[in-house]
Structures are given as structure tokens and as C-alpha cells.
């Protein structure tokens with residue numbers, strides 16, 4: 001069974017290698033989707049759940065969203081394309097969340113980068 005949730009954050013970036021307008025400082029309202037996989041727990045407070053959504057949301061917020069939100073992404077990632085940001089998020093999230101299976105980072109309403117395992 002897979003379950004997922006999404007987050008929004010606002011951040012600024014510059015793409016230093018881009019020949020066009022992305023080389024100018026600008027911002028995006030990013031959307032981050034996270035999917036985890038597991039069996040349904042058979043006892044405890046999360047019985048019948050893969051994972052409590054509240055626990056999943058708190059973990060993702062604490063691990064990555066709080067660092068990215070209202071930040072200059074170039075202070076964290078040298079070339080913060082959607083792809084590079086997605087890799088940065090995956091590298092921090094996966095050790096804390098081994099059941100992570102998919103991460104989708106929407107940079108605009110019509111463009112995203114996705115990692116799956």
C-alpha cells in the first residue's frame with residue numbers, strides 16, 4: 001500500500017548556467033509530493049495505517065520543508081534546478097524515511113521533477 005501527502009513552500013533561486021531568464025533572481029511556489037510504501041500496521045495507535053499522516057507530515061516538514069521555505073536555494077544547492085532540489089530533498093529524507101518511494105517536486109503548475117524507487 002502506498003500513501004502520500006503534499007507540501008507547499010516558497011523559495012528564491014538563480015540558475016547560474018541558464019542562458020535565459022532563469023539566470024535572474026526569482027522565486028517559485030513549490031509543491032512537494034511525498035509517497036511512502038508499507039504494510040498496514042496491526043497494532044498500536046496507527047493500526048490499519050501504513051503510517052500516521054500526522055507523523056509523515058511532521059517528519060517531512062522538520063527534515064526538509066523548514067530549511068527550504070522562504071530561503072535562497074542557492075545558499076543550499078549550487079545550481080538549484082528542480083532536478084537538483086529533488087535530489088537534495090531525497091538525500092535528506094530517505095535516511096529518515098526508508099519507506100520513501102516517490103518524490104515529486106513541482107516548480108510551477110505545469111513542470112515537475114520526480115524521483116522514484
Ligand SMILES: [Zn+2]
Pocket residue numbers: 013022026027028
Ligand atoms: Zn526558477
